[in-house]
Amino acid sequence: MGKRIGNQTIAFANPPAIIATASIVGPKEGQGPLGDLFDKVVQDPLYNEKSWERAESKFFQEAVQMAVQKSGYQLSDMQVLLAGDLLNQIISSNFAARELDIPFIGLYGACSTMAESLAMAAVMVDGGFADLAVAAVSSHNLTAERQYRFPTEQGVQRPPFAQWTVTGAGAAVVSSQGGGPRITHATIGRVIDMGIKNPNEMGAAMAPAAADTIYTHLQDTGRQPQDYDLIITGDLAKIGRDITIELLKQKGLDVSHNFNDCGILIFDESQDVHAGGSGCACSAVVACSKLIPEVKKGIHKRILFIATGALLSPISYQQGESIPCIAHAVVIENGKEGT
C-alpha cells in the first residue's frame, strides 16, 4: 500500500524490486558507446521479417522473453504486462502481447513510456495487484521516421537539431519478492506545452516537461539534486539537456553536476545522429543495459530516471497544433539501501 506525497509523487511502502532487465538493439546502437552492454545486437533492421513494423514487434517480444528468462521465471508466471511503443495504436506491443500471452495493459506515453510502465508496474506490485509484472517498450528508427516525418525511402535531409530514433526494445521484470534495485517513488507527469510546433525539435519541446517533473519530484520529496547520484532523462539529447538545466537553474536548482541524458549516452558524435538519440527504446535500452545494472552493482546508490515524451501526432502537427509533452519519473535505489 503506497502513499502519495506532495502533488504528483507516490512513495511505495514496500519498494518493488527490478529482478531482471533485458535490452535488444539495432546495428547503429550496437556500434555506439554502450554497444557491449546490450544483451543482443541485431544487424538487420528487418530482423528477417517482411516489414519494419513486424521487426519492431519481434524486438519487443524478444526483450520480454529475455528479461523473463533472466528472472528465473516463466512467461506464464508473469501476471501483467504494462507496455507501449511509438507506433499508431501501439501495434508493436499489441502483436507482441498476443504472442507473449500475458494479461496486458496498453500504455501510451510516447518516449516517456518506459518510466510510465515502470511506475505502473510498481503500482501493481506494491498495491498487491500482481506479484510479477513486466514493463516494456520498443521503438524502431525506420517505423518511426516514416510514421512521424517522411517516407523513409525519400532520404530527406535532417536538420542539425534533429534526433535519431533508437531501434530496440527494453524490458524489466518487477517483483514483490527477491533482490535487485528497488523502485521507491514515482512522479506522474503533467502535460506541458510551450508552443513548439516543429516535429524535429523534440528536445526543446520536451525540456520544459522534464524540468517540471524534476522540480515537482524534488518539491514533493523534500530532496535536493545532490540526494541523487544521477538524474537522468530519457531522450532530451544535447539541446533539450541544456534547456532543462537552464530551466531548473531559473527555479533555483542546480542539476548540472549529476545530470545526464540517455539520448546523449547511446550514440557518439561520429555516428552522425545530430542532437542524439530518441524514441521509447532510447531510455529503455539505456536503463535496462546500463542504469539499472549500475544501481544493482552499487555504482549508483540512488538515481532519478525521467523519461520524456512528445505527445504529437502527424495529424496534430499537420493541423498546426503545438507539441504537448510529458515526463514521468521513477526513483531506483540499490536494494540494500532501498529497502
Added chain:
Amino acid sequence: MGKRIGNQTIAFANPPAIIATASIVGPKEGQGPLGDLFDKVVQDPLYNEKSWERAESKFFQEAVQMAVQKSGYQLSDMQVLLAGDLLNQIISSNFAARELDIPFIGLYGACSTMAESLAMAAVMVDGGFADLAVAAVSSHNLTAERQYRFPTEQGVQRPPFAQWTVTGAGAAVVSSQGGGPRITHATIGRVIDMGIKNPNEMGAAMAPAAADTIYTHLQDTGRQPQDYDLIITGDLAKIGRDITIELLKQKGLDVSHNFNDCGILIFDESQDVHAGGSGCACSAVVACSKLIPEVKKGIHKRILFIATGALLSPISYQQGESIPCIAHAVVIENGKEGT
C-alpha cells in the same frame, strides 16, 4: 491493498467508489434511444472548432470537467487522470490533459479503454496511490473513419456488418471516500486474435476476446453468469454479441438471459448504423449515462462491464496482418451491497 484471484482478476480490498460520471455525445447519439440520459448532446460534430480532432478533444475535456463538477470537487483535487482514445498517439486525451492539468497516465486499449481506465483508476485508489482519480475516454465518428478506413468526405458505402463509431466522451471520478457504485473487481484481458483481417468486421474480431475475458472472470471469481444482474460488453454490436453468446455456450456457460452490449443499446435500427455502435466512447457514454447510474439507483445490484478493443492500425491491416483484440472487465456493485 488488493489481491489477485485466479489468473487475471484483481479483487479490491476497499472497493473504490464511482462518485460521479458524465457523458457528452454528438447528434446521432442524441437522437438514439438513450438520448435523454446524456448530460449534453452537441448538435455540431465540429463543436465550433476548426477540426474534428479538436472537437473530439473538447468533448473529452468537457466530460471530465462535468464529472468533476458533479463530484463536488475541483479539477485541482484530481490526483491522476487515466485515459485514452482511438486517435493515433491518443491526441484527444493528450490535448485535453494539457488543459485539465491533472497528472496523466496515457492508456491505449482501443475501444476497451473505458474498462481499462476504470480498472487502473480503481488500482490507484485501492492501492493508496490516489484518493481521487479520473477515468475517461473519447471517440469521434469523423476522426475515426478517416483514420481507420477512408477519407470521410469520400462517402464510401459501408458493409452491412460495419459498426458506427460513437461521437462522444465519458468520464468517471473514482474515489477512496464517499458513496456510489463500487468497483469490486477487475479482470485484465489477454490479446486474442482469431485471424480476422477485415477492419469493418470489428464485432466478429472482438467477440473471442470478450468471451475469453468473461469466461476467465467467472473462473477466477468462482461465479456463475446469474450472479450478475447484467453482463454487458462495450461494442460488439449484434454480430459480435451473438458470437460471444455462442462461444460461451461452447464452454458450458449460458449468458443469453442477462447479456447485452452497449453498441446495441445506443442506436436503434432506424438510425442506419448497421450492426450497432463502436468506438471507445460507445461503452463509455452508455456506462456513464445509464449503467453506472442504474447501479447507483439499485436497478442493478451487480454488473459485469466488459469493454472490448480491436488493436489494429491502418498500417497493420494494409500489411495484411490480422486484428488482435482485447477485453478488460470491471465489476460494479451497488454501494450498499458492494462494501
